Amino acid sequence: MLKANGDIRIGVYVCHCGTNIAAVVDVKALAAYSATLPNVVVSREYKYLCSDPGQDMIKQDILDLKLNRVVVASCSPHLHEQTFRNALASGDLNPFFLQMVNIREQDSWVTTDKPAATQKAQDLVRAAARRVAFNESLERGRIPINPAVMVVGGGIAGIHAALTLANAGKKVYLVEREPTIGGHMAQFDKTFPTLDCAACILTPKMSSVKNHKNITLWTYSEVTRVDGYVGNYKVKVKRLPRYVQEDLCSGCLECLKSCVFKEAKVPDEFNMGLAKRKPIYIPFPQAVPLVPVIDPETCIQFKSGKCKKTCIEACGDRHAINLQMLETTEEVEVGNIILATGFKAFDAKRTPDYGYGLYPNVYTALEVERLVNASGPTGGEVVLRDGRTPQTVGIVHCVGSRDENTNRWCSRVCCMYSLKLAHLIKEHTGAEVFNFYIDMRTPGKGFEEFYQKLLNERVHFVRGRVAEVTDWAMDPSEENKLVIRVEDTLAGLVRRIPVDMVVLSTGLEPQADAEQVRRMFNITCASGGFFLERHPKLAPVSTFTDGVFLAGCCQGPKDIPDTVAQAGAAAAEALALIDAGFVLTEPNAAYVLEEVCSGCKTCVPMCPFSAVEFLLEEKKARVNPAMCKGCGTCVAACPSGSIHQHLFEDQQIFEEIEGILTNA
Amino acid sequence: MAATYGYFPGCSLKGTGAAYEESLLTLFRLLDLSLQELKDWNCCGATSYMSIDENSAFGLSARNLGIAHEAGHRDLVTPCSACYLVLRKTQDYAAKYPQIAKSIEGSPAAAALDAVKIRHPMELLYNDVGMARIKSKMVRKWKGGPVACYYGCQLVRPFAEADRAHDPTRMDELLRAVGVPTVDWALKTKCCGGSLTGTIHEVGVRLNYILLKEAARKGAKAIVTICPLCQYNLDAYQAEIRKETGEAFDMPVLYFTQILGWALGGDAKSLGLGRAISGCGSIKEWFPKRTQEVEVHA
Amino acid sequence: MPETFEPKIVAFFCNWCTYLAADLAGTSRIKYAPNTRVVRVMCSGRVDPQFILDAFAKGADGVLIGGCHPGDCHYQEGNYKMLRRFALLKRFVKQMGIEDERLRLEWISAAEGERVKTVINDMVDKLRALGPRVPVSQKEVA
């Protein structure tokens, strides 16, 4: 380790970041102060250090003034550490002789007290100047990237990401929890604003997933464990038994016909319970794979063991039906993982004022998607549960959105799908349709035009958040109706509008198990519970775990075009790593000074990655640098102080503490 | 080279707007343009008639258009903004809406709808005569202060043909051509309230107060109009406003034809300058009754 | 005028949760007391008891350790290791006569910019109330 008493020549560079820093921190004073610090040869301030001239300035000083240490006081190292490391390298100085000081995110942006901010910056620079003296010259390691990719979730996002990667010749494992891929999009009838049929554009992609030689599709399966790190993940996948063997089944569906249940009795999940299915079923006709699944909860054979097993008869020599089938586990190694686990629709029961579950004619948007769908339970006829065709329909926006009592965010798609449903309902029934909205949000290509179209179709738009939906007839004209009470804030009237059908435009939420999933993949959730991207603008599909990417609504509510775009981006990010062939590691691995190690083994259990091994004959611990991820937990635990960590040496941290606290 | 235009004065120019007609005729004479008044024309119906019965309202202008057509006019000069709009609207709506076209079927107007072009003198002077020619005929220098050109509403809206709907400038250009400084102000097309001064008086008067005050604030010494109703509203109630507000308004409200006519050598009488109610002092000073010296434009 | 005592706090923030939360507080322009000085470590598990004692020895008025929530550690369980050490540390520091409020361990996730503010402001208020640290020796005579 280079000792501080060696010839240390430090250059300190203070960034204005326009006015972001300069408006609060007195950058001139800071630079002047820095110049007075020991070993500091030069100290400058500059408008934008990250700009080319800014970096050239550093490079030139390194060359001209023979600097061997550089301190940059600017933004967070998470933003520009790499930029300035490159600047050092361009001056033929080992990039790890850089020390960054965060005086933007953690100083100028979080206080308005200028003297205090400047003082804070001085303390931090002083600390950095002491620390950097003890920085060492380090080399980055290389981790090879396994070209296989796992995509978790078989909705439109997962499908698109999987196909993009597979078409680029990469091996893809697509894991879907449901018996079929397709996700929410498969349930939709039309898509806004173009009104093209969802199935028509989705099902071809679904079947090409099925037929693609590079894609291994595991439906009815879940990821249970993830080990490893970027380029080298080990993933365990639990495959639930569907009791019909995919390799043997021909998809003739004879078994469904022959089931002892002559007519379907079980509420059909895919149709939001508006239709019934049998214990042996396929979710929908275009399901992929087109292989039935047996639901042991309702199958007589599983419940009583006394079934005629007509399904097995029907299957005949194929012997595809196997009631002894057991849960299996697959384990694969992949280099990258794309999470496309989607969203969960808001549970309308959580807003009791709207009477969902209480009044049969209050529907959720997803239910109505099935009602208007030609292949839906009513064959596309919009009829109420009692068979009547609604004459008047009220569509309530923002159910479970923009509400501190449920979810505070705007779900982004509800306005548009509400307009779509309004159009379809009017088209199917000629009913008088009322939309109740807080704000009309149509920020997309062709969206505003679609809104205009609806206005001219004489759909009513009442601006005001619905207060209540009741069956309370205040007036004879309201008998046997659902009455929507709302302030029409534009007409300036409180109104009671009796309707036959209420549609609740429910918002989008994170999946119920988003929390477990993010832990399994070691990523973070944003406040709402959606997965957190690495940077909202500059790394929107990356996470803080290298090699794990996000696509679709698991990252936040978005429509189909945005989802597909994001899926493509995630695939591209993975491809970039794969085609580079390796990633460079941060050289912050721990290492043991064997002469000092007492062989007490305290460190061994400390490492969750079992990177610390104990050499029996030498009776010493050793860290396997390839497996060490650089957390430094073993270092802190070592009683003899024989374990060290590159980039975070005890000495460096002591110097930092000293620097912070010794007021020069 | 005397071009002849059909001329539809409208009721106001025979009454409160008399000065407009006088100055218009004088100006056109000085420019060797002749106006031929329609025979037995009838009221255009203005806004009030339209508020009672649309179809027969269109019928009224249809008759006028018919008369113009039979007299063989291709251009019909219509100085009053209300008349201008109603005639123009009749043509437009008859073309757009069959039911309206039907309501005037058979009348001689049916043929006239597009045959006769509705012209406003401001636009006519700007397009047909042109600034150069007006300049060349200029014989008097402007003695008054800067003026605020007030276009009002119905001349420029909704048919932005006489000038641009949001920021008309042609009157300013015409006046500047004869050396009259004009001020820029935001209210040049804000409505004067029309007949409101006669109906809900206090509202009407307040709208005009707003206009007068802003014009003065921008340094205008007079307001110049193109519409008899605007001129009347701004001119007639200044005494009342003085009384109510205690602010010393006494601002001449002139027709653009009066100023142009004067620059081209018309005399005060033939320009109806004696018919002003407000700002008579300044008017006497700027437009002396008997002008011996006739200074030729340098 | 008697100027109010401004405590100086040395903060050890883990690179993946609390340090990012502090960055988020910045990008969200959340304002909080300027009394902390952050030392970035990869994981709260790296925070060696010596660091804390050293900070107090060199005159820190308070030490704040920020890590990922239990179960969220970027390195799976580094924060647990810290938690175990922390219990012992607390006792030790007490024996040195350093008040309880001066040493604090907080779990703050990358999404909790607002929490950075509340934690730091709260700690600063407590330390202001507590006043400057009195060297152990003087304590004994008192």
Add this chain to the structure above:
Amino acid sequence: MKKLKAFWLSSDMRRKMKFQREADLQWAQQVAERPGCEGLFSCLQCGTCSGTCPLSIYMDFGPRKIISLVREGFREEALSSQTIWLCASCYSCAVHCPRQIHITDVMYSLKREAIQQKLYPKRFPIPVLAQEFYKMVRRYGRSSEFWLVLRMALRTNPFQLLTMSGTGWQLMRTGRLRLGQDKIENVKELQSQMAGREVR
């Protein structure tokens, strides 16, 4: 509209809440079919019209709210408002409207209907002036400000004649006030032309 007998509505306090049966949606459709009113349903309720309207200072609703009321079928509210009568037809709203709705024409058509339905605010001079103007032009083919104002004043508030006398004198003095009633020669022909055209 039949009065509500319900006990909770029998109080004298004016009911603000609206039942949907009081909304006349057919009527809204009819209005939208009238010349110039076709844009009605493409209104965004942005409020540019009320913002630019020089009279909105004094209006009870303003054009934006009128359109909303019409569109939702609240006939009485719209027709009995002062707003439609305060509209001086300056077309500022029409040229500024981002949806190019001819709001002035909507106002006209509502004025006409208000007259037919006798829903205009009582003793409110504007509709009275309009009616007197209409009669005068039908009878003589021309209008004369003097008689027009006189008639209107007599029908609304004769005392305002006193305040007007000052202006009257000024006009007289400057020769801008004609006491005779203007009329065209061919009144018969005009009237016959008009005959049958009325929509009333």
